[in-house]
Each structure stands twice: as C-alpha cells, then as structure tokens.
Amino acid sequence: MSFYCINPLCEQRQNPDNTQTCLSCGTPLLINNRIRLLKPLRELTYDPQSYFEVFEVDDAGIKRHPVCKRRVMKVLKWNSSRLRELIEREFRALRLIQHPNIPQCDVEDFFSFAPNNSPLELRCLVMDKIEGQNLEEWIKENEAISQAQALEWLRQLVEILDVVHHSEFFHRDIKPANIILQPNGQLALIDFGTVRRMSDTYLTKVSASGGTNTRVGKYEITTVVSFYYTPLEQIHGKAVPQSDFYALGRTFVRLVTGISLVDLPTDHKTGNLLWRNKAKQIDKPFADFLDELMASVPGQRPTTTEVILQRLKILPQQNKIYRITRSKTFRASAVIGFMILTVFVTFKVLLPLRAKYLVFQGEKAEAANNFQTAKEFFDSAIKINPQAKYAISKFYFEKGLRSINSLELAKRYYELAIKYNDKNIESYNNLGIVCKQLQNDKCVIDSYEKAFQLTYNNWKGHYGLGTYYDEQMKYDLAEQQYQLAIKINNQAIIAINNLSRVKILQGDYDTAISLAQEGLQKTTNPRWQAALYKNLGWAKFEQKKYSEAEQYLEKSKKLDIQRTATHCLLAQVQGILGDFDNSWLSWEACLLTESREPEVFSWRAEIIEKIRQKAPNLIQD
CATH class of the missing domain: 3.30.200.20 (Phosphorylase Kinase; domain 1)
Structure with a gap:
C-alpha cells in the first residue's frame, strides 16, 4: 500500500x-x-x-x-x-x-x-465515507427505474431533505452524482460543499452602516450551478428551499427515463422538459407530481418537505385509481352501468337524484385526473337536470381555492367554474387574481370587465384590478379602482391602505396621512394597523419629519415584524438619525424578507449600489 x-x-x-x-x-x-x-x-x-x-x-x-x-x-x-x-x-x-x-x-x-x-x-x-455507488454511475449501468422504485427512492431522499431543511439548511446541489446507493439499498445524500443557511438566501447578505464606513458587510453568497439540475432563481443567486425540490424532480426524470437530461427535448415556450413519452412506466398522477416539483417558479412547487411526504402517501392510491379508470373493463362497466340506469330509472321525480349521482361520479373522475370522463359525467348530469351546473361550478370553484400551489391549475379550475356558471362574480374575481400572478394581462382585464358587467357594486373586483395596476406602476389607474372600492364599501381597509400608499408614491403626503388615520379608526386588526402605521411613517419620512416617522415605523414593526417595507424605511430613518447599529440590522431584515412591492426593490437596489461603491471587490451572487 x-x-x-x-x-x-x-x-x-x-x-x-x-x-x-x-x-x-x-x-x-x-x-x-x-x-x-x-x-x-x-x-x-x-x-x-x-x-x-x-x-x-x-x-x-x-x-x-x-x-x-x-x-x-x-x-x-x-x-x-x-x-x-x-x-x-x-x-x-x-x-x-x-x-x-x-x-x-x-x-x-x-x-x-x-x-x-x-x-x-x-x-x-x-x-x-459512505460506501456505495452514486446514481449517475448506477443509471449508466442499469435500466430506468420502475414507478415503485421511484416512489420509494423519492420518499427516502425527501426524508433526508426534511432533516436538512429542519436544521435550517438547504443543499443547493442535488443531482444523481451526489446521491449514493448503499449496499443495504438505502440512499444517502452527499457533497454539502454548497450548502446554505436559510437565513441568508435572498440577494446578498451584506449590510450597510447608515451611510458611513464604520462597518462593512462581511457576508457573501456564491452562485452554484449544476447544469440541467439548477433552477433559474438559483442561477440568479436567489436560491430558496424549494430550489432543492426542482433539482429533486429533475433527478428523478433522469432515473425514470434513463436518459441524460441534455438529450431530452424541452418545450420552447415554457422551457419544461418533454420526458413523459420516455417513461411509459410512470402513471400520469406521479408524472404530474414530478412536473410540479420542477415548476419554473418556486411558488408553484410544493411548499415544504412535509407537503411532499404527505403527497407521496397519497400518490400510490391515485396511481391505482388512474390505472383502473383507464382500463377497458372500467370503461365497459361504466357504459353498462349508465345503460342500466337509463333503462330502469325513468321516473321524472328521480331525475334530480340521477343528476346528483352523475355529478358525484364526475367529481370522482376529476379527483383521479380523468378529465375527459369527468366532463362526460358532468355534461350528462346537466342534460338530465340543468340546475346541476351550479353544483359543478361550485365544485370547480372550491378546487380552484385549494390549488394554491399551482397557479395554472387554479386558472383552469376557475375557468371551468365560469363555464358551468357564468354569473358567479367570485369566480371572475379569483380568476383575475390568479391571472395577475401569472402575468397574463389580457386575462386579468377580461376577468374583471366581465365581473363588472354582472354588477357594478363589486368592491373586491375594483380592489383586485387596482392591485394589478398598482404592480404595473400605473398609479393613476390604481387610484381610480381603489376609490371605487372604497365608495362601494367604506370599511374596505385593504383598499384604504393601498390608496394611502399610492398617494405617497404620487407625492400627496397629506392625503396619504389622512387616509391612513381614517383606516386606523376603522380597524383593530394588527396586520392592517401595521400596514397603516407603515404608511404614516413613510409619509412623515418623505416630509423629513424623521422622529415622527421612526415612532410610526416602530409601531408597525411591533405589530407585524414580517412587513418588509417597514424594515427598509426604518433602516433609512435610523441611518439619518445616527442610529447606525440598528440601521444595519434593519437593512439586513429589508434584504432578507419577502416582498412584491416595487418600492422595496428600489430601496434594496439603492443600498446594494452603495455597498458596491464602498466595497467594489465584494463577491456576491
């Protein structure tokens, strides 16, 4: 030796x-x-x-x-x-x-x-040392794995990942080469050289010191890219725990197809892998789940490892139902059953019961992802009893509410709810919200216009359309919609708050303050109180009344510590007042917490540019 x-x-x-x-x-x-x-x-x-x-x-x-x-x-x-x-x-x-x-x-x-x-x-x-063979080497020497093997291996890996995430880390480099098949048949996860704490995932963990050079940020984030396994947000330096789920989904596409990802075609519009025809052994429910893990947007993937483990418990039964409903025996039985029902149940008094039964069968088929069969059941129910369309619409509306992890699926369900009942205002309102998140501008406008045609007194619709214009930074149009919402419902605190915020962006600080004070008199909800105090602090900051601004912002922070804009504003006020230590901490919270507000991104960009000017050699994602 x-x-x-x-x-x-x-x-x-x-x-x-x-x-x-x-x-x-x-x-x-x-x-x-x-x-x-x-x-x-x-x-x-x-x-x-x-x-x-x-x-x-x-x-x-x-x-x-x-x-x-x-x-x-x-x-x-x-x-x-x-x-x-x-x-x-x-x-x-x-x-x-x-x-x-x-x-x-x-x-x-x-x-x-x-x-x-x-x-x-x-x-x-x-x-x-973990003995065994990594799965990239293993799959080159073996055939593509079965569905049962894939479910078992996915469960093992998610259970490991569950411990990793609950230890406040995420791996950032999951791929077959970093998974070991041990001699005892158990999988192991290795190579934690790119691991990252969950507390410093967004942008870059660097901090400022209120505009002075007495303290310099000392953190860095390194971009980690394994081609074909790394999601877009990680390539851009904004990895999140759900980035591990994307890599996990693509790992299993490699294993169930036996084909290198570089050799699989992609959809030119979405960038999604086209892999299902290479893995005929995988049933549609499991294939849908793998595609959900690989969704292009983190918010469309499962939220936590616990959610994935719960879904994995249900998947075997869903796969079984799918195979049964796709079988010739099932289809033949369904036809025979329908014929028997048609022959023997002809009394007019039983028609509503027949329709209810068909709706129930349609719901079962929909739950098994057998969409064509579900449509046939629903259409048959409506032919027997036109009133069945309202029950079907309600069914799809409720499925839309539950589809929070898949915006495309939610959009489909709301559209189906409208198809069966085009008089339901809430379906149009919710479709508008989903289309806004999907950045489908035409769908947003069409949904709200149809809702307003049904009734003008739809304050939720006006508020939803206002938020759409708000995110587009079309503040004049947003203001009109918020005012209409408040006119219809003067207790709509959410619209009052947003109108106050728009007034600040338009430079009308006195009106913004008046609206925020009006809102505070109408609500005891801590979350909305925090938002309104934030607006008061922001308006006072713009008026250069820094001590008053700090007081309002501290109240907002105490009521809701997760409100990103409050931390960003407080950081600026504390810096101006010379409280550099607290300003540094507030900037850190501003950089690390989630937000969709355009002004937050603007403030972040400003502070990051200042940091770059003070430390040009700083390495960042």
Missing part, C-alpha cells in the same frame, strides 16, 4: 508505505498524528481552477471509532476567503445535520495543516 503527500505543490506525491515523510518534499505523511492519505478520489492536478482535492483516508484517531476507519478528507488548496467560507460552512452543516444517511464528522475533523517548506495553509475536512 502506498500513501499520498498532502502538499498540492509536491512533484511526486505517491510514496511507498514504509515512509514517514514524503520523499519528494519532506512533508509528513501522517497528518495530525492520525490520518494517512490512501488514494485520491479526484484527479490530482495543478490547475488553479481546481480548488479542492478529495482523498480516501485511513483515520486511526477519531474518538467515535476506536478502530481504524476508512473516511474521506476534503482539502482546500488555495487561500481564498470565499472558498474558506464554503468549507467552513460545510463543516458547520455536517455537525448540525444529524442523519445516518449523510456524512458525519466530529469537532476535531476540521483543521488547518501547513505542508513542509510551502507557503500554503491547507484547510482540511474529514468525514465518514
């Missing part, structure tokens, strides 16, 4: 087993009196773009394992603050995430080592 020298600048790194120091450079071959390098797991190269080396090692000194154990050691070759942060972050993650199917390490497993006569100071991370 030979041992390798840890010195990346050494000219002859392989040494015979009876030597204590490298014959070429004199560096000790026993690292920290416990570790010997057995073989490299990546090709050893002088390429300066190759930052890490990985070795299988013999570790005789770890307390957790009193006997010698084969482990893995990652070695950072170059002295870069960015790369040091990556390997330190990986160490912290492996220490905090406790799961038998991810690599483990102890506190003494992360250390520095200086080779003999070398300017380098190497960072070393030792972790347990």
Whole structure:
C-alpha cells in the first residue's frame, strides 16, 4: 500500500508505505498524528481552477471509532476567503445535520495543516465515507427505474431533505452524482460543499452602516450551478428551499427515463422538459407530481418537505385509481352501468337524484385526473337536470381555492367554474387574481370587465384590478379602482391602505396621512394597523419629519415584524438619525424578507449600489 503527500505543490506525491515523510518534499505523511492519505478520489492536478482535492483516508484517531476507519478528507488548496467560507460552512452543516444517511464528522475533523517548506495553509475536512455507488454511475449501468422504485427512492431522499431543511439548511446541489446507493439499498445524500443557511438566501447578505464606513458587510453568497439540475432563481443567486425540490424532480426524470437530461427535448415556450413519452412506466398522477416539483417558479412547487411526504402517501392510491379508470373493463362497466340506469330509472321525480349521482361520479373522475370522463359525467348530469351546473361550478370553484400551489391549475379550475356558471362574480374575481400572478394581462382585464358587467357594486373586483395596476406602476389607474372600492364599501381597509400608499408614491403626503388615520379608526386588526402605521411613517419620512416617522415605523414593526417595507424605511430613518447599529440590522431584515412591492426593490437596489461603491471587490451572487 502506498500513501499520498498532502502538499498540492509536491512533484511526486505517491510514496511507498514504509515512509514517514514524503520523499519528494519532506512533508509528513501522517497528518495530525492520525490520518494517512490512501488514494485520491479526484484527479490530482495543478490547475488553479481546481480548488479542492478529495482523498480516501485511513483515520486511526477519531474518538467515535476506536478502530481504524476508512473516511474521506476534503482539502482546500488555495487561500481564498470565499472558498474558506464554503468549507467552513460545510463543516458547520455536517455537525448540525444529524442523519445516518449523510456524512458525519466530529469537532476535531476540521483543521488547518501547513505542508513542509510551502507557503500554503491547507484547510482540511474529514468525514465518514459512505460506501456505495452514486446514481449517475448506477443509471449508466442499469435500466430506468420502475414507478415503485421511484416512489420509494423519492420518499427516502425527501426524508433526508426534511432533516436538512429542519436544521435550517438547504443543499443547493442535488443531482444523481451526489446521491449514493448503499449496499443495504438505502440512499444517502452527499457533497454539502454548497450548502446554505436559510437565513441568508435572498440577494446578498451584506449590510450597510447608515451611510458611513464604520462597518462593512462581511457576508457573501456564491452562485452554484449544476447544469440541467439548477433552477433559474438559483442561477440568479436567489436560491430558496424549494430550489432543492426542482433539482429533486429533475433527478428523478433522469432515473425514470434513463436518459441524460441534455438529450431530452424541452418545450420552447415554457422551457419544461418533454420526458413523459420516455417513461411509459410512470402513471400520469406521479408524472404530474414530478412536473410540479420542477415548476419554473418556486411558488408553484410544493411548499415544504412535509407537503411532499404527505403527497407521496397519497400518490400510490391515485396511481391505482388512474390505472383502473383507464382500463377497458372500467370503461365497459361504466357504459353498462349508465345503460342500466337509463333503462330502469325513468321516473321524472328521480331525475334530480340521477343528476346528483352523475355529478358525484364526475367529481370522482376529476379527483383521479380523468378529465375527459369527468366532463362526460358532468355534461350528462346537466342534460338530465340543468340546475346541476351550479353544483359543478361550485365544485370547480372550491378546487380552484385549494390549488394554491399551482397557479395554472387554479386558472383552469376557475375557468371551468365560469363555464358551468357564468354569473358567479367570485369566480371572475379569483380568476383575475390568479391571472395577475401569472402575468397574463389580457386575462386579468377580461376577468374583471366581465365581473363588472354582472354588477357594478363589486368592491373586491375594483380592489383586485387596482392591485394589478398598482404592480404595473400605473398609479393613476390604481387610484381610480381603489376609490371605487372604497365608495362601494367604506370599511374596505385593504383598499384604504393601498390608496394611502399610492398617494405617497404620487407625492400627496397629506392625503396619504389622512387616509391612513381614517383606516386606523376603522380597524383593530394588527396586520392592517401595521400596514397603516407603515404608511404614516413613510409619509412623515418623505416630509423629513424623521422622529415622527421612526415612532410610526416602530409601531408597525411591533405589530407585524414580517412587513418588509417597514424594515427598509426604518433602516433609512435610523441611518439619518445616527442610529447606525440598528440601521444595519434593519437593512439586513429589508434584504432578507419577502416582498412584491416595487418600492422595496428600489430601496434594496439603492443600498446594494452603495455597498458596491464602498466595497467594489465584494463577491456576491
């Protein structure tokens, strides 16, 4: 057996087993009196773009394992603050995430080592070696996996990911090459070198110090891209926990098709993979679920690992129903049953019951994703009893309400609700909201115009159309719609708040203040009180009344700490008042919390530009 020298600048790194120091450079071959390098797991190269080396090692000194154990050691070759942060972050993650199917390490497993006569100071991370074959290698040697195997492997990986996410990390580089199939049949997730804490996912975790140079932000985010597995938001440096779900979905497309993703066609309009005809063994409900994991927008993917695990419990039954309803026997039975019902149930008094039964059968078919069969049942019910259309419309309307994780699906359900009952104002209102989120401008305008044709006294519709114009920054049109909503319902606090905000954007601060005060007199809801106090603070800030602005903004923050605009405004006010420490904390909250308001993006852009001017060499996503 030979041992390798840890010195990346050494000219002859392989040494015979009876030597204590490298014959070429004199560096000790026993690292920290416990570790010997057995073989490299990546090709050893002088390429300066190759930052890490990985070795299988013999570790005789770890307390957790009193006997010698084969482990893995990652070695950072170059002295870069960015790369040091990556390997330190990986160490912290492996220490905090406790799961038998991810690599483990102890506190003494992360250390520095200086080779003999070398300017380098190497960072070393030792972790347990997980035996087995990675799935990228495995799928090249095996056929595409079955649906049952896919469901079992997906469950295993989501259970691992559930622990990772609940430890407040997300992986950011899930792909077949980072998943190990162990000899016991269990999957393991490896390579946490790109792991990220959930608290610093958006934009960049850098902070300002109220416009002075007394404090400089010290955080960075590194963009991580594995082509064909990385979602767009991560490429743009805005990875979220749902980014892991996208990579997971694409990983399973690779496994169920057996085809490299680069060889699969994509839809030129949506960018979605066209893969289903390459995986005939996968039923439609499971295929739909994989496509949902790979949705282009994070908000259209499942929200948490718990949601995915719950869906995985239901999927086998959905797949079974799908197979039954697609069978010739089922179709023949349905036809025979319908004929029997038609022959024997002819009394006029029973027609409503027959229609109700057909509606029920249609609902069952819809639940099994058998849309054509559902349509046939519903159309038959309406022929028997035209009043059945209202029950069908209500059914689709309620499905639209439940489809919060899939905007396209919600749009389809609301359109079906309108198809069966085109007099339901709420269906038009909700369709307008969904189309706004889908950025389908024509659909938004058409939906609200049809709702207004039914009745002018539709304050929710006017408010919804106002928010659409508001997000388009067409503030004059937004103002008109908000005023109409308030005229119809003077207790519509949500419209009063938004009109106050628009008045600030238009520079009419006195009217904005008057509206906010009017709203505060009409509501005891803490969430709306927080929004109105935020508007008061914003208007006072624009009037340069900074002490009053701070008071109102602190009230808003106390009532609702998640309101992003409050933090952004408070950061600016505190900076002007010289409270730089709190200003720094407020800017951090401004950068890291979610918001759809255009002014928030403007404030963020301004502070990030200031940071770049003060620290032009700062590395960011």
